[in-house]
Every structure is written in structure tokens, then in C-alpha cells.
Amino acid sequence: MTSTSSTQQPAPSPPKSNKLPEAGRTPAAGGQDDRPWYADAVIYQVDPNLFVDSNADGRGDLVGLTQRLEHIRELGATCLWILPFYETPYHDGGYDVSDHRKVDPRFGTVGDFENLVRRAHELGLRVVIELVVQHTSDQHRWFQEARRDPSSPYRDYYVWADEPEESDVEPIFPGVEDSVWEWDDVAGQYYRHVFYSHEPDLDLSKDVVRREVADIADFWLERGVDGFRLDAVPTIMERTRAADPTDDGLWWLSEFRDHLDAGRPGAAIMGEVDEWPEKYADYFGDNRRLNLILDFWVNNHIFLALARNDAEPLVEALRQQPEPPPGARYATWLRNHDELDLERLSDEEREEVYAAFAPEEEMRIYGRGIRRRLAPMLEGDDRRIAMAHAVMLSLPGVPVLRYGDEVGQGDDLSRPERTSVRTPMQWTDGPQGGFSKSDDGLAAHLITDGEFDYRRRNVVDQAREADSLLDRLRDLVHARRAVPEAVNRAYHPVDVGVPGVLAMRHDGDGTSVLMLVNLTPDKVVARAPEFSLDGAQEILVDPASKGSGRDGDGLALAGYGYRWIRVGV
Structure with a gap:
């Protein structure tokens, strides 16, 4: 095989202006078509509360995130997905929104957000934000006015009942919430909450609420965002279905899509379904x-x-x-x-x-x-963590990376519920892991013991090490982006005679790429007789498999190894 690995190439140079392609389109390799920008994206999900603290208050913020955008770009991501930063009591990681048009002071200002988007675009990164409209915080002005005054226009924004109503709707968090109905003494009625009791459901069966959602989206589109991650889509559809059962309530997604296209063609909607x-x-x-x-x-x-x-x-x-x-x-x-x-x-x-x-x-x-988190599930074995990412990156579709997984961050099971997987980003082995200069405590405790101690796993140390997990994942992401065949969706699983090997064939214009990933700890030989290996070009290979290649008519893979090659058919 001839090695033409793309993994040694530097990250793409940032554009000279922040003007991204018109109408949300991205030229494909060779300029042959104009796929929507998200079709070949690599998304990086970040929690602004836990990424970088710029003002030493112990909490991450938008200024800190802006300062570390180069890390995200260098990893190979092309899109930033930011978890909620709206005004909030912060009882549910910011998903309990008390004002959709304000940035919570703990994260900064709307101006800070606009600077973040501007800088991201300068670096060639798209920006997707959360659209949390299935519910609000019970501290939202809408709910407070609704509960105080039965004649308030905001009373229609929520779902009320004199007695709990029987339905197929069940609590999202069983064992934490026993019912979707909560009595409110001030309102003198029950209100519905599919999530926590402090998150009353918005009633999207009402026209006025759907208009509010469109206006919220417009507010953030005007500030440059490239799309939204729509939270809890099937639960939203339960309310739109109550207004009109046509298309099982999915008509609203078409309506919302048309609204976005009218104002910002190409803005993406990524749905949690x-x-x-x-x-x-x-x-x-x-x-x-x-x-x-x-x-x-x-x-x-x-x-x-x-x-x-x-x-x-x-x-x-x-x-x-x-x-x-x-x-x-x-x-x-993955996670x-x-x-x-x-x-x-x-x-x-x-x-x-x-x-x-x-x-x-x-x-x-x-x-x-x-x-x-992923790394503890895989026992902190960097080979397995890289292999799992190779699996994801071998699949058709848009890969989503999570902050901290690039260095194998751990979890904190002493934290309640889902917050166990929400710990500060580990940047250095210095004080507070480089996350903050605060002396008064952090938004969440750093991991300070065992395999996942921030002094053992952090960005700076791994950036210095050849074949570190960070190095491997960077190679994987950049290699994936250098394989246009992988985004064409002309793919076929291939039988290579080894059940423990995932083999995906991605076809392009006269070319095919074979992506092999060994899910087992044992060395194997994968054979694909439908391919000619003569003149095959190696795109990427894991460190342990580098010393081997052809094995007769097959390809050798180390335990948890991976190999991507461009082949003849």
C-alpha cells in the first residue's frame, strides 16, 4: 500500500473574514456541488458553564469559550454546539430558562455572545445553540404572571387542569418525579411538567406560544447563529398534535422550518428525537x-x-x-x-x-x-476510547464530539443524577486544572483522584505526547474530513470474515474508502475479496497497527485497531 495519510496536514487556515458561504451552503471537495453546510460538519458540544472561566468566579463563561475556540478548530471540528446560556435559576443545567432573550450574567452578556459568534465564524466554525421551548423555568415572567392572574394572556402559555388528567404523558425522570402534575397554590390549579416540577410545560397547541418560539429564534438568528438544537421534540409534538392532529403534529416542524428559511435560509434544525x-x-x-x-x-x-x-x-x-x-x-x-x-x-x-x-x-x-462518561466506561483504555471514536467516525452522518472526551475525562458519581458527567474541562495539571483562577470554589469539582485525575489527563500534557489520545482523535477527525466519500451517504457494510470488525465501504465518484475498526482486544486479519488491495492508499492507521499491513489477501489490525484505506473495486 502507498501511504498518503492526511493526518499530518495542518488544520485548515481560518477564512480572512467572518462571512460564511451564502444561504448556508458549503462547496464540496472540488466544487462539484453545494451541499448544505451541516452535511459534512463535525460538531463539538460544549457546556459554557464548565469549559473556561475567564473572570475567576469559578464558573465558565462565553468570554472563556471564545478564548479557546482555536482548540476546537484544531481538533478538526467545524461546528460548535453550545448548551444553554440563557437567564436561569440553574436548577437543571440551564435548561430551566427564565428569559430566552437574555444571557445569564454568570455567562456574560449578549455582546459577549455576539463576539463569540463573530470569532467562531472567523475561524470557520458554525454555531448551533439550544432552543429550549418545551418548558420554561417556574421563575419565568410568563409563568409568574400566569399563576397570579387567571385572566393574564400568559395563562394560555402553560397547561393547566383543575384535577390531574389521565394521558399517555409520563415523567421524563422516573424515580425523581412521580407525576407530571403539580398543584400551585397561587394559581389554584395544577400545571403540567413532563420534566422537573420547576419546569412547567409550554402549551404549543396555542398560536401565541408558537409565535413566541419563532420570535425567540429570530432574536438569535439576528445575532449570527447558524442553527438550533431543538430540545425534546417528541414531547413538543404532543402539544402541537393537540392543536391539530394532521401529520401527528409534525406540521409545526414544517411551519417552523419555513419561518427560518424566510429569515435565514440554510439555518439548521437539529432535533432531539x-x-x-x-x-x-x-x-x-x-x-x-x-x-x-x-x-x-x-x-x-x-x-x-x-x-x-x-x-x-x-x-x-x-x-x-x-x-x-x-x-x-x-x-x-457516543456520549x-x-x-x-x-x-x-x-x-x-x-x-x-x-x-x-x-x-x-x-x-x-x-x-x-x-x-x-465514555472514558470510565471503557476503563480508561486510550486504545478503546480511540476505537470507539473510530467507530462513530466510520458511520454515515454527522459526528458529534463532546468536550473533554478528546483527553478521556472521567465522571463524578458523587454528583446527583446526570450531573455526574458534567465536570470542568481539564486544560492543564496546574491549579484548578487551568479551568479557573478562582479561590472560592468551582461550578463543579475537578476530578482529583485515580486514572482520571486532571493532573494525569489534560490538554496541555497530551498535546506534547505523540500518540496521546488527543493526538489520535485529532488524526481521526482530520482524516474523516479529508474523505469526501464518507459524506456522500453511498455506504455499505462489508463482511470481512471477522465478526468483531466493523467494515464500512463509502463510495465516491470512481473511488471507494474502506474503514475498518476492530472492536476486539485481539489482533485480527480482515479479508475483503471484493476489493483490490493493489495500489491501495492508506489514509489512517492506529499506532499499534502501523507495523503491519497486508497479510496475504487481508489487512491486519491490532487489538482495538483501525485502518482506513482508499481501494480499487
Whole structure:
């Protein structure tokens, strides 16, 4: 094989202005088409509260995030997904919004946000923010006025009842909330809350509420954002369905899509859709509804495959998914800011994943998921962590990286519920891990013991080490971006004779790329007789597999190794 690895190339130079391509389009390799910008994106999810503290108050902020955008760009990401920074009592990580048009003072100002977007665009990074409109905080002015005055126009913004009503709606957090109804003494009625009792549900069956949502989106589009991650989409649809059952309530996504296109063509909607795969096509709506669907189905089966050291569960899950319409994509990820929700697995499959990655009860949550970060689940083994990312990056769709996973950050199981996976970014081995200069405590405790101690795992140290986890993930992301075939969605799983190897073939114009990932700890030889290896070009190989290559008519892979090659057919 001839080595033409792209992983040694520097990150793309930043554009000379902050003007990104018109109408949200991005020229493809060679300028042959104008795919929407998100079609070949690599997304980096960041919690502004936990990334960088610029003013020594112990909490991360937008100025600090702006100061570290180069790290995100150098990792190879092309899009920044920012968790909530709106005004909030902060009882639910900022998802309890008390004003959608204000930046909470702990994070900075609207001007700080505008500077962040401007700088991100200068570096070629798109910006996607959370649109949290299924509920508000009970401290929101709308709710406070609604509860005090039955004749207030805001009374219609929420869901009220004289007595708890029977429905199919159940608490999102079983074991924490026993009911979706909460009595309010001031209002003299019950209000509904699918999430926490301090987060009353907005009633999107009402025209006035849907107009508010459109106005909120406009406010942030005017400040330069490139799209939204729409929280809790199926729950929102329950209310729009109550207004009009047409298309199962999904008509509102089309309405909202049209509204965005009228003001900012190309603005993306990435939806949190924890549903069965047969429903995905309706949520895409011929790319006239959601542009990106966060793919819980594949996410669940990635972990089932990892638990079994067998690629078949993942391959079968891909076969069962509907093809997204042209221009739309699935967004794939390993871990995010919530629990690893395993509801798309059978009871028996879920127990397999529990046994592999959450053997102790304190590691599990809500009777359905795991509250651990990726690195502890994989026992801090950098080979396995890199392998898991190679799996994700081998799949069709838009990959989503999570802050801290690039250095293998751990979790803090002493923290309640999902906050166990929300700890400060580990930048250095110095005081407060380089996250803050505060002497008065941090937004969350740094991890200070064991394998995941910030003095053992941090960005600065790993940046100095060849073949560190940070180095491997940077190579993986840049290699993925250098493979245009991988974003064309002309892909096929390949049988290479080894159940523990995921083999994905991505086809381009007269070219094919074969991405091999070994899910097992053992050295294997993958054979793909449909390909000619003569003259094959090596794109990327993991450090342990570098010393081997052709093995007769096959390709050798070290334990947890990966190899991407451009081949003849």
C-alpha cells in the first residue's frame, strides 16, 4: 500500500473574514456541488458553564469559550454546539430558562455572545445553540404572571387542569418525579411538567406560544447563529398534535422550518428525537422539517456492539434505518451531557450493556440508562476510547464530539443524577486544572483522584505526547474530513470474515474508502475479496497497527485497531 495519510496536514487556515458561504451552503471537495453546510460538519458540544472561566468566579463563561475556540478548530471540528446560556435559576443545567432573550450574567452578556459568534465564524466554525421551548423555568415572567392572574394572556402559555388528567404523558425522570402534575397554590390549579416540577410545560397547541418560539429564534438568528438544537421534540409534538392532529403534529416542524428559511435560509434544525427508527422519516419530512436527527437508535447499538465486541448489532441497526432525504443527515455521537439512554434496546440487550459498562447500581439511572462518561466506561483504555471514536467516525452522518472526551475525562458519581458527567474541562495539571483562577470554589469539582485525575489527563500534557489520545482523535477527525466519500451517504457494510470488525465501504465518484475498526482486544486479519488491495492508499492507521499491513489477501489490525484505506473495486 502507498501511504498518503492526511493526518499530518495542518488544520485548515481560518477564512480572512467572518462571512460564511451564502444561504448556508458549503462547496464540496472540488466544487462539484453545494451541499448544505451541516452535511459534512463535525460538531463539538460544549457546556459554557464548565469549559473556561475567564473572570475567576469559578464558573465558565462565553468570554472563556471564545478564548479557546482555536482548540476546537484544531481538533478538526467545524461546528460548535453550545448548551444553554440563557437567564436561569440553574436548577437543571440551564435548561430551566427564565428569559430566552437574555444571557445569564454568570455567562456574560449578549455582546459577549455576539463576539463569540463573530470569532467562531472567523475561524470557520458554525454555531448551533439550544432552543429550549418545551418548558420554561417556574421563575419565568410568563409563568409568574400566569399563576397570579387567571385572566393574564400568559395563562394560555402553560397547561393547566383543575384535577390531574389521565394521558399517555409520563415523567421524563422516573424515580425523581412521580407525576407530571403539580398543584400551585397561587394559581389554584395544577400545571403540567413532563420534566422537573420547576419546569412547567409550554402549551404549543396555542398560536401565541408558537409565535413566541419563532420570535425567540429570530432574536438569535439576528445575532449570527447558524442553527438550533431543538430540545425534546417528541414531547413538543404532543402539544402541537393537540392543536391539530394532521401529520401527528409534525406540521409545526414544517411551519417552523419555513419561518427560518424566510429569515435565514440554510439555518439548521437539529432535533432531539428519541424514537424508533420507523418514525425518523416523518421527522425529516423530505428535509422540510428537521435537517439533522440526533440518532438515539444507532447510539444505543454502538454500545451494544462494544459490549459484545461484535459489529453485527450496529450493522443491523443501520440496515433498519430509513435513508434520510437529500441534504438531511443523522447526527451520531457516543456520549452527551445527559445519561446514556438505552430505551431503544430490549431488556436483555440493556442488561448486556449494563453488565459491560455500568455493573454497579450507582452507575445507572432512571431505570433505562447509564450516568457515566465514555472514558470510565471503557476503563480508561486510550486504545478503546480511540476505537470507539473510530467507530462513530466510520458511520454515515454527522459526528458529534463532546468536550473533554478528546483527553478521556472521567465522571463524578458523587454528583446527583446526570450531573455526574458534567465536570470542568481539564486544560492543564496546574491549579484548578487551568479551568479557573478562582479561590472560592468551582461550578463543579475537578476530578482529583485515580486514572482520571486532571493532573494525569489534560490538554496541555497530551498535546506534547505523540500518540496521546488527543493526538489520535485529532488524526481521526482530520482524516474523516479529508474523505469526501464518507459524506456522500453511498455506504455499505462489508463482511470481512471477522465478526468483531466493523467494515464500512463509502463510495465516491470512481473511488471507494474502506474503514475498518476492530472492536476486539485481539489482533485480527480482515479479508475483503471484493476489493483490490493493489495500489491501495492508506489514509489512517492506529499506532499499534502501523507495523503491519497486508497479510496475504487481508489487512491486519491490532487489538482495538483501525485502518482506513482508499481501494480499487
